[in-house]
Amino acid sequence: MKKLQQGIRPWLTKYFALPSDVVLELPRITVIGQLHVYIENHKGLVTYSDTELKLRANNGYIQVTGSAFVLKMMLPEEILLEGTISDIKFLPDG
Amino acid sequence: MKYIQESALTGYVTIAVTGEKPELFFQHCTSYGIRVWDVRKTKNDVCEGNIKVSDIKQIKQLRRRTQYKIRFKQRKGYPFFIRKLLGKKELLLGFFLSILLILFLSNILWEVKITGVPKDIEEKINKQLNQYGIHPGTWIFSLESPKEIQQQLLDDVPELLWVGIDQKGTTFYLEGVEKVVVKEEETPGPRNLIASKKGIIKNMYVTKGVPQVHVNDYVEPGDLLVSGNMGVNEEAEREDDEHKQVGYVAADGEIMATTWYEVKVSVPLQANTEQLTGNQEKKFHLGFGDFRVPIWGFGSTEFENTHREISEEPIRFFKWELPVKLIETLVSEKTYDKQKRTKNEAVEAGINQAKEELRLRLGPKARIVSEKVLHESLENGKVKLNLYMTVEENIVETQPLRQGD
Numbered sequence: 321m322k323k324l325q326q327g328i329r330p331w332l333t334k335y336f337a338l339p340s341d342v343v344l345e346l347p348r349i350t351v352i353g354q355l356h357v358y359i360e361n362h363k364g365l366v367t368y369s370d371t372e373l374k375l376r377a378n379n380g381y382i383q384v385t386g387s388a389f390v391l392k393m394m395l396p397e398e399i400l401l402e403g404t405i406s407d408i409k410f411l412p413d414g
Numbered sequence: 415m416k417y418i419q420e421s422a423l424t425g426y427v428t429i430a431v432t433g434e435k436p437e438l439f440f441q442h443c444t445s446y447g448i449r450v451w452d453v454r455k456t457k458n459d460v461c462e463g464n465i466k467v468s469d470i471k472q473i474k475q476l477r478r479r480t481q482y483k484i485r486f487k488q489r490k491g492y493p494f495f496i497r498k499l500l501g502k503k504e505l506l507l508g509f510f511l512s513i514l515l516i517l518f519l520s521n522i523l524w525e526v527k528i529t530g531v532p533k534d535i536e537e538k539i540n541k542q543l544n545q546y547g548i549h550p551g552t553w554i555f556s557l558e559s560p561k562e563i564q565q566q567l568l569d570d571v572p573e574l575l576w577v578g579i580d581q582k583g584t585t586f587y588l589e590g591v592e593k594v595v596v597k598e599e600e601t602p603g604p605r606n607l608i609a610s611k612k613g614i615i616k617n618m619y620v621t622k623g624v625p626q627v628h629v630n631d632y633v634e635p636g637d638l639l640v641s642g643n644m645g646v647n648e649e650a651e652r653e654d655d656e657h658k659q660v661g662y663v664a665a666d667g668e669i670m671a672t673t674w675y676e677v678k679v680s681v682p683l684q685a686n687t688e689q690l691t692g693n694q695e696k697k698f699h700l701g702f703g704d705f706r707v708p709i710w711g712f713g714s715t716e717f718e719n720t721h722r723e724i725s726e727e728p729i730r731f732f733k734w735e736l737p738v739k740l741i742e743t744l745v746s747e748k749t750y751d752k753q754k755r756t757k758n759e760a761v762e763a764g765i766n767q768a769k770e771e772l773r774l775r776l777g778p779k780a781r782i783v784s785e786k787v788l789h790e791s792l793e794n795g796k797v798k799l800n801l802y803m804t805v806e807e808n809i810v811e812t813q814p815l816r817q818g819d
Contacts, residue, residue: 364445368437369455391437391453391463394444 347377357384357401373401381411425467425491433482436461520730523552524584531590535573542570555727555740583733603814604662607640609633610811613671623665640665642815662815671809677801681764685753693747701739717747760797768801780807
């Protein structure tokens, strides 16, 4: 059943033009220059420090690196990061 | 970002979380619906963040099940600010005193400006105003209304024709118009004197003109009393010099005659009179709309019957009038008197009343010689009188003579 769901969702986005972040439960990342990163739909915070932010995503992690990081806002599934951003990486599971 | 502004109103605290991976504590908090913002890592095992004051209880509960330690670092926002301010009594006192001072100064007259009149009259007006108590430094609400001041000024400074008073904030603006005193025309045109009322002439004093009547003559209104035409009599003299002067003059003189009036008066047998005893009390209230707060003169008066005079003065703040008014009440004691009069007393009172009325009508020069009760009747507790008054008065009226043909 779960497999079927996972198979049907990309198909839905493809043929019905539904937004992929909603349907696929993927994180949506908005980056404003080097200043802000706004991440929605994440699955939890893993590490946070002055230079690094790591969030759990659907399958894998999102890693943001840079300097002078401040978490401007934290909500259950949203995070607004402020600082000087140099990297945004998707790390696979494991 | 809206909630951050909002939390500035409700108050927020900065907490420092110590422990292994302190950021995870914040993550833990957010999953319970607690808002966290401005999270930063200061050390490897210390993380700071802001939370709302109302969430402190929940945070403390959440912490119990973990190994983290929480320290409250800073308290910010409006409620803390107010509490801090309230803690500083001197500051608060100073603030209060300054408001009071401004209030005090706003209700003081600072300047009296007089325009439109020459210096000497300005000086006079200033003197008068000082007498009324209007000078820089007095309370504005102790002053009388501009209308009354205007009237007083006009009475006391005869050189003024008109004065306008305008109060703008703490300044009194006076605009005066000087009376240009024009001397009465010295030589009025030729005229006759005629009778204005019917009467019997008692006394004649003619300074100019030719008398046409004699003492004890009866005259009707319009009858010629003194003629301004000298020519008729002077023609007898043949001297040329005088002849030139002869002609028309402005007749002048005083002719007293006995006149008669019939006056009707009615006098009630019973009279109610009110009288102030002279005992009075002053009360002060602060009024907000219809609501009044007494500030001086508490309690009810012990007077049985009272007469109240209420004057209201708005309190000013800078140039604005506050909705607060200072209300001064002057409570005077009064007594009611019931008087019963006998018929004779009523008649006497009626006669006096009639005389008084007549005197008012005829002016101060008229003299009431005698009065006679023509008819009296008693109706509905009132005495009705018909009086016949004999008066001696000046009956002269001027009539200009038409000149030239």
